[in-house]
Amino acid sequence: MMRERHFADYVTLTAVVVVLALAPLALGDSAHYMRLATLMLIYMGYAVAFNIIFGHTRQLFLCLGALAGSSGYVSVVLTIKLGLSPWLTIPLGVASAALLGGVFSYVSVRRGLGVIFVGIVTLVFSLIFHNLVLGLRELTNGETGIETKGLGPAVLQNASASYYAVLGVVAASLVMYHLLMRSRAGKAFQAIADDELAAELAGIDVTFYKVLAATIGSALLGVVGAVYAYYSGFISPTVYSLVSVDIVVLVTLLLGGMSTLLGPVLGGAVFAVLDEVVRPLGRLNVLVYGILMIVLVVTFRHGLVAMLRKVVRIRIP
Template sequence: MSTETTRSGLTWDRLRIPVVVAVLAALPLLFFDPSYTYISRLFILTLVFATLALALNIVFGHTDQLFLFVGALTGIGAYATALTADALGVSPWVTLLFGATLAGVLGALVCYVAARRRFTVILIAILTLSLQLAIIEIFVGARDITGGSTGFRFSGLGLESVQNALGVHEHMVLYYVVLALLTGVLALYHYIRNSKYGMAFDAIRQDEIAAEAIGVDVVRYKTLAGFVSAFVIGLTGPMYAQLESLVLPGMFEFNVIDVLVLIILIVGGIRTMLGPIVGAAVIIYVNEELQATGQWRTVVFGFLLIVLFLYFRSGIVPYLDDVLNERLGLKARIRSLVAD
């Protein structure tokens, strides 16, 4: 029985990313309608937030460093990419890595200081939330550079040429660009979890002092987790801006991005690969349904976050895994009894 379970587990582990990506790649062919962009926008938004949640999963799920400035990092990636490209007169694709690197350096710096000062998860949350509020104010205050609260239009990824060449809707092209990014992040996350970095991250999360005792460089690994997570978030920023065709501070506020990303991660399942995707699909749909409630949307999500932290911390994917494993185990025991 154990051999069969191990083999099936290894097979699923190898096929998990290709199967999920294949399913996601087929969705536009089934649901996208050129005359109706609302559905296509929701699908792209789901992929964007799934990528952000997966990035947060690396730094928070595996090293217990709670980033509450995901929105600010997303904004840094978007603003730095767009403004630098405009200043240099080049395509934003050229400056895409610059914006992501800038966000990554800030994430690494925060994690380095927090690790050196031995900040708890609560202190890191307070620090990053303060940075979130400060960075948004910078976006608003530096109006000569950023356009202030009204921002500026952004559609500079040059997808129109691809759209015209293929004869498809612009959302179709953007969907596959974001899917390619998500696929890369999934592969990176899979590599991290199954490498020495994943083992070091888990050792730090379980017992930081014990990890240091066995030779794990806690500061180095925490800083690395912060850089990778923030880099991915910064890389996602221009994709989000391309979807909205705008770059303005209100897009990156705490209640617009951070609350959703945190709930997505918890609903889907923290420290899981598929959790951010499942959570994003559920929460983006719920968020759209709550738009009509106005300010009550924030209240509902705040209450939902409290309930999730208290009573439903495992998430949807771990729950389904437990149910599936229980049923497979029951079937295996039945086959064993029948064979006997």
């Protein structure tokens, strides 16, 4: 039974990587589509992280953009101001994101905050982050943002190389997700998601595992946020705002299916297509996202993966 389950995981992982690796061939040389595909991968990365934090341990972090942004900004600002190599500053950025996420989680578990209060605290942190970036003009250039062209690792300067670099990050995060879920921690996450009190009574260290999930997830957000900062060539408070990250990731994960391996990937792909479809609507796309989110939350809470499982009756991780 166990082996069969892992087998399904391996097949899915391989299939995902192969399909995504071949995708650029289908897109041809179009720089526009190449960029969209890379952005899609970035949102998949965010969604994998959020899946660990929210899908598995029910901690509603509404500061995904802020965590990714803190990593991106720490890394870029250190690179510019101190002249350090991005290979050194990216880990620092990731560490700061992981630390922030871990601290939020630790404090809220210790204070016994319900899911809603975790949501409010992290939402408030998002606002604080946004205003700090706007206010610390000397460091962050405020609203105008920072040009990061030519700063980052050489891999992220070329369109198709950066696609594969980001794909590498996403693939690594999926493998890590798989390993995490089959480990002892994965069982603990499942118990916590089912019933936190029962898990505590069964001898699971709920605090430890919740903080672990939040730290790993935040670190991953940090990695993706920093990669994005160098890849896109430009960062500003807007690219890490609640609207551009958190909402999209929420919709992506709800669409794909929470607490699943394939969910973030599937959701990310469908969302990317959807986003392209509503692009001609211009400013109306916020309306579409809002409605989509309501519809998903109300009628489609288990996502595409759950639907596929029902339809094709095979094990989809």
